[in-house]
Amino acid sequence: MLHEISAQQREISDTATVLTVMFDQYRRSHHACTAEEIATLLDHVVTESTEGNRTTLVTAWTRPAHSHHDDGQPEYPPAYLRVAVDPDTGWGAMTWIELTAGEVLDTFDPAELEDRPALVFAADEPSYLPNSASPPLERIRHALCEYAETGTRPTTVRWQQGYLVL
Numbered sequence: 001m002l003h004e005i006s007a008q009q010r011e012i013s014d015t016a017t018v019l020t021v022m023f024d025q026y027r028r029s030h031h032a033c034t035a036e037e038i039a040t041l042l043d044h045v046v047t048e049s050t051e052g053n054r055t056t057l058v059t060a061w062t063r064p065a066h067s068h069h070d071d072g073q074p075e076y077p078p079a080y081l082r083v084a085v086d087p088d089t090g091w092g093a094m095t096w097i098e099l100t101a102g103e104v105l106d107t108f109d110p111a112e113l114e115d116r117p118a119l120v121f122a123a124d125e126p127s128y129l130p131n132s133a134s135p136p137l138e139r140i141r142h143a144l145c146e147y148a149e150t151g152t153r154p155t156t157v158r159w160q161q162g163y164l165v166l
Contacts, residue, residue, distance in 0.1 A: 107133050
């Protein structure tokens with residue numbers, strides 16, 4: 001079950017991996033530590049459409065990440081994923097952002113571009129990910145599982161140069 005973070009969970013050991021997912025313009029933060037919680041949370045990521053919203057932010061870090069909507073100061077790891085999905089059509093896309101290296105990469109899948117929906121990257125002034133950034137949703141799910149396990153940029157998908165929209 002998805003849950004809000006408790007004060008006790010904020011004190012998780014530095015050796016644990018905490019998956020944080022921020023939905024709805026980062027207003028809803030959910031955290032997972034166990035394999036079962038992570039699987040449930042990632043399932044929610046790929047089944048909750050991001051249409052009309054900004055992307056969902058996903059972090060795998062040694063502690064919970066916090067948005068500016070959470071209590072306290074925003075806190076993000078130096079690298080994380082933004083995810084856009086359209087579960088009705090079966091397509092998704094991810095953007096890898098690594099702040100320390102200044103790296104922004106979008107997923108890349110150049111096959112059958114005409115059948116893909118336009119996935120919103122930013123909603124304030126609609127900005128769309130390129131169609132080439134949208135692999136099938138099952139590949140997005142697999143890459144998210146890899147990221148949750150390793151905390152590094154997934155290698156199970158291809159990447160292309162992206163751009164950062166705040």
